[in-house]
Amino acid sequence: MPRAQRLLDLLQMLRLHRYPVTGTALAAELGVSLRTLYRDIAALQQQGAQIEGAPGLGYLLRPGFTLPPLMFTEDEIEALVLGSRWVADRGDERLAAAARHALAKIAAVLPSPLRATLDDTALLIGPGTSQAAADPHLPAIRQAIRGERKLQLRYCDLKGDESERVIWPFALGFFDQTRVVVGWCELRQGFRHFRADRIRALTPCEQRYPGRRQALLKAWRESQGIAAQ
Structure with missing residues (x-):
């Protein structure tokens, strides 16, 4: 493998890791010796990549370094x-x-x-139904998720019964026929899933919900038996 390509691959590997990864693991994935890996790390650092760590401790790429x-x-x-x-x-x-x-x-x-x-590119998207008209609340939902803010909903369930809910939205699932909001429901005191097309009214709240979105997502995955991606 050309060295330039190897350096790019190494950067990409580091970007995929949120926590320090050992030089041994990186070298094995690249198919190079530890000595070569150390030289490559030093070369990337000289080019401005904020790679923290040292031999035996592991390496972590700090945000801010862009690839060409x-x-x-x-x-x-x-x-x-x-x-x-x-x-x-x-x-x-x-x-x-x-x-x-x-x-x-x-x-x-x-x-x-x-x-x-x-x-x-010859890869095409097959016919499908746009959800723009069915899910007019999606922009507000995405904004609430990014800002970790509560949402007040008027929601219609499968039986047609409406209820008022305050939820802590932390994920949005995109399926072929529907979009599903994942959140903690204050009324039910648990994780619940809300189809976006059944939300009759939505009011963003200024109040941030307690905890962090990542922690809620982790707890929800564990409750559903879903492996982290």
């Missing part, structure tokens, strides 16, 4: 295009627009050969 456009492989570009097209076709109006804008920004900085790959 050349990091994208053809497979990665196809994945970006496919995902963005799905969101542009299935997402609410704001999310769909964001997907299109993101693709345009990526195309603007890609070298010509890779830009041609982005333009000419």
Whole structure:
């Protein structure tokens, strides 16, 4: 493997780890010796990558170091295009627009050969139903999740009964036919799932919910037996 590609692969590995990872594990994944790995770490640090750690302790890449456009492989570009097209076709109006804008920004900085790959990809999104009209509350839900703020809902269940709920939203699931809000329900004192198309009214609250979104997501996954991604 060319050294330039190996350095990019090493950066990508480090970006995938939220906690320090040992040099032994990194070297094994790259298929190089520890000595080579140490040299590569030093080379990346000289180029500005904020890699903290030392031999025997593990390494961690701090946020803020950006990779050049050349990091994208053809497979990665196809994945970006496919995902963005799905969101542009299935997402609410704001999310769909964001997907299109993101693709345009990526195309603007890609070298010509890779830009041609982005333009000419043959991976298509099949027919589907846009959820923009059915789920008008999605932008407000996403904003509440980002801000870790409570939501007051008027919700209609499967039987057609309506109830007032205050929830702590921390995740939003995208399925082919529906969108599902995952949150802690103050009324039921437990985790609950709310179909976005059954939310009759929604009022964002200024009050932040206690705890952090990541902690709630972890607890919910454990309660559902879902492995962390």
